Amino acid sequence: MRGITSIGHVAIKVKDLDASLDFYRERLQFPEMLRLKNEDGSTWLVYLRITDDQYLEIFPGAENDRAPGWNANGVNHMCFIIEDLDATAERIKAAGIKLTAEIKQGLDGNRQAWIEDPDGNRIELMEMHPDCLQFKAIAELRKQRQSA
Structure with a gap:
């Protein structure tokens, strides 16, 4: 819009x-x-x-x-973009925050880990991979705009 x-x-x-x-x-x-x-x-x-x-x-x-569960209506989670997920995960662990899911590669090609705040709000920590689906989609959108 x-x-x-x-x-x-x-x-x-x-x-x-x-x-x-x-x-x-x-x-x-x-x-x-x-x-x-x-x-x-x-x-x-x-x-x-x-x-x-x-x-x-x-x-x-x-x-x-606690925040509503994973399948409840409403906002499902927040996502914070991270430059160096390994270093950030170590800093977060050192600050006493437990990862609720260890670092892994998501279906979109990005690396991610998960934490929860004191109210159970789910937070994704995402390191964007240069070849991820989001960047490919943005490149395709820009290409379509240029040819229009």
């Missing part, structure tokens, strides 16, 4: 804000950019930086202890 240029942020609702901030801000090292407060002074959301124009919004006060 014309006019949409990228994903700006992903917003998640969490049960324990402190545990989520420890996970995302301290362990994954996403810097806190800002907090928005409710009229009573409580935190409405915390805005964390993934890149200069991609963010994670964390809203406290979730009703459930």
Whole structure:
């Protein structure tokens, strides 16, 4: 759709804000950019930086202890692009985060590993292979645009 240029942020609702901030801000090292407060002074959301124009919004006060299961309606997982998956996986393990699936090659040709946040939100860590299906599809799309 014309006019949409990228994903700006992903917003998640969490049960324990402190545990989520420890996970995302301290362990994954996403810097806190800002907090928005409710009229009573409580935190409405915390805005964390993934890149200069991609963010994670964390809203406290979730009703459930865990995110819906793999087959539930809604967002299935988040995916973070990783430059060096082996080094990142080691850093994540050293930060006390367990890989829920070891590094493997996905059907798209990319290398991936999986983790979960404290609320059970599934996170894919993906190292894009230069010959992956996504890059092939983008090249084909660009080729079609040029010939049109």
